[in-house]
Structure formats: structure tokens, C-alpha cells
Amino acid sequence: MAETKRKEKMNGKNKIGRREFLGKAALTGLTLPVMFQGGMKTGDAMNDPSSRTGPKEIKTKTKRICIEEHWSNKELDEIGMQWRAKIGSMVSIGPQTMPPSFAARLRRLGDFEEFRLPFMDESGITMQVLALSSPGIQGLTDASKAIDVAKRTNDFQAEIIGKHPDRFAGFAALPTQDPKAAADELERAIKQLGFKGAMIQGHTNWDYLDAKKYWVIWERAEALGVPIYLHVSEPSRDSMKMYAGYPELTGPTWAWGVETATHALRIIVSGVFDAFPKAMLILGHLGESLPYLLGRLDEGYGYTAFEAKKLKKSLSEYIKENVLITTSGLYHPEALACAISAMGAERVLFAVDYPFVDPKASVELFEKTPMSDSDREKIYHLNAERWLKLS
Helix, strand or coil: CHHHHHHHHHHHHCCCCCCHHHHHHHHHCCCCCHHHCCCCCCCCCCCCHHHCCCCCCCCCCCCCEEEEEEECCHHHHHHHHHHHHHHHHHCCCCCCCCCCCHHHHHHHHHCCCCCHHHHHHHCCCCEEEEEECCCHHHHCCCHHHHHHHHHHHHHHHHHHHHHCCCCEEECECCCCCCHHHHHHHHHHHHHCCCCCCEEECCCECCECCCCHHHHHHHHHHHHHCCCEEECCCCCCHHHHHHHCCCHHHCHHHCHHHHHHHHHHHHHHHCCHHHHCCCCCEEECHHHCCHHHHHHHHHHHHHHCCCCCCCCCCCHHHHHHHHEEEECCCCCCHHHHHHHHHHHCHHHEECCCCCCCCCHHHHHHHHHHCCCCHHHHHHHHHHHHHHHCCCC
């Protein structure tokens, strides 16, 4: 009996927030992974606005800049619904339910002042780098529409940032359906709107960013000196076959990370960073597992080198030289400690994944992670200021 209670207590402690796909899928009739059930605490400030008693700012001696912080609007929500309906027609994961409390978090996506800023203040968050919620522009099929929506979206985000320039910065949304137009929009967003890079929501119609047609984006990003943040996305229908009968392994539990890590490796092995050695890729969720597999990646690639593409460096060197990682999502402190050891503190940036993760929880986890005061300062804000040119 005592052991059962202990396990129940531990399970309660380890329940975490879920990402947008799992929430909005319910709005479109798309089923939800089992692991989402019970994933939210009820009665906390993020889920239940009535439980908030007013700002209680976390005292801090340092700035906190978080760089994977999402937003959306009705037009983008509709794009997401249509995209998820398409995904849902390909993959059946069984009927599931969404906790009612998650709806409150979804409503935060379109807000910038009523809830977002107070939550930032309560958690001692100095600045958010804003980006669209998934699937963003990548949810569109038509290139001309994608170009139009991307421009209007970036202009709107620039207006929001202009109202609170000391609290918000931005990543551009790119119409990757037309790679040349995407590169041009990246340049416009950086030079005219003052954005700090771009976030691409995974594949575009199942095409990946290693394809030569997308190299114009990498070339432009290198020339502009800005990073590309690769966000998680759904795997292909063929890849989803491996999860048949185990829907709890889809989404953020496992499938998204595998999809994004594989996408990143495709970019590396294609030779993108040999062609554009100063280009920079950002991966969330502590690098989507790649920092923990550096030795294995080099070992495996060495075994197949007689058949593999000839690269100038080892896979681990590209990861440590052309990839930055963030703390977005919830994790165990020992995992972050490992990531810092593998990548170096200079390549780790703080992120929350708002509104899907409670900012206060992110700060508390980060504070529990053992590291030097110098490294803490780097990850909290100095690295973002350096790599995103925020200072």
C-alpha cells in the first residue's frame, strides 16, 4: 500500500503540460494521444484564471530571456484546424479526450497583454522572443497564400513588438512553399521589421529543409547572420506506422522529438553546413536528444562512411558548432546538466514554450539544475543577447 501511494505521488509530480497539437486536435475532431489525459494540473494560474490572486513577481538578480514563446490568431487557428484534419485523415490514433483545463492555455495564444505579461512578471521573465504556434505557415499548401499570410503575420507581430519593445522580440514566419520567397521574407523581416531569425514548423508538405531547393534560405540566413529555429512537427504517414497501437507514444512523448532530430540530421548530412558554415540551427527541448548521442552518431556514421556522403567534419562537430539548443518544455535537471556538458553552456538558451508550459515551472526547474553562476547567466540571457543580437 505504501509503495502504491508513493508511485501515485510521483506520477502526480511528473504530470506536464502538452503542446498545441494535442489541444487543438480536439477542436477539429482529430483524436488525441492517450498520454495527454490528465496532463494538466487543475486550479493553477495557467489553467484557471480565477485562481490567480494577482502578480507575485519572482525576485531575480538577472534577466531572463525565453526564445520559444508562441502565439496565434483566428486565421492561423483555421490553418491549423485544416492541417490537423488532413493529418487526422492519414493516421488514426483512437478516441481520446482533452482536459477542459487545457482550453484556458489555448486561449492564451492570442493574448499579449492581459495574461502573457503578468505571467512573465510573476516568473521574472524579462523578454519573450515570439513565434507562431505549430503548424504556422507550414500548414498551408498553396504557395501564393502562404506568402500573403506570412507577410501579414510578420507585420502584425512587428506591431505587437513595437508596443512593448523591451518585453518582446520576434522570429519570422516563412512561406517555405516558395523557398526564394521565404528567403526574401526572411531578409525583409530582419532588415525592415527587426526580427532576430526565423522559426520553421518542421516539414512543408513533407519536404525537408535539407532539399537543395531550400538552400537559398540557408544561404540568406548565413548572410544575414541569423539562426533558423526548427520546431517540432508531425511525422509522415509512413513513420506513424511504427506507433500503431501505441498512440501514447505520438506527439511530445516521443514522435515529435524523433521527427525533429531526424530532420536536423538530414540537414547536417546533406552538406548544408559545409556549404554555409556560419549558418545556425536552433533545436528546442534540449536538442531533441541529439546532445546525448554525439558519440553514437560519430561511431555509426564512421561505420557507413564508405557509402555515406563525404562531409568535412564529424556529425558531433556540426552539432556542437552549427546547432544551438534551448530549454523549452519540461525536463529533469540532470538532462539539462548533460546537455550543458555535451554542448557547452554557450550554446544553450533559456526557453519556456509558453503557453503550453508554465513559466514558473520552467524557472523552478532551471534553478534546480546545478551549474555555475556564470553559466546560469549565459543561459538565462547572455547567449540570447549574443546569438540573436538582442543587446
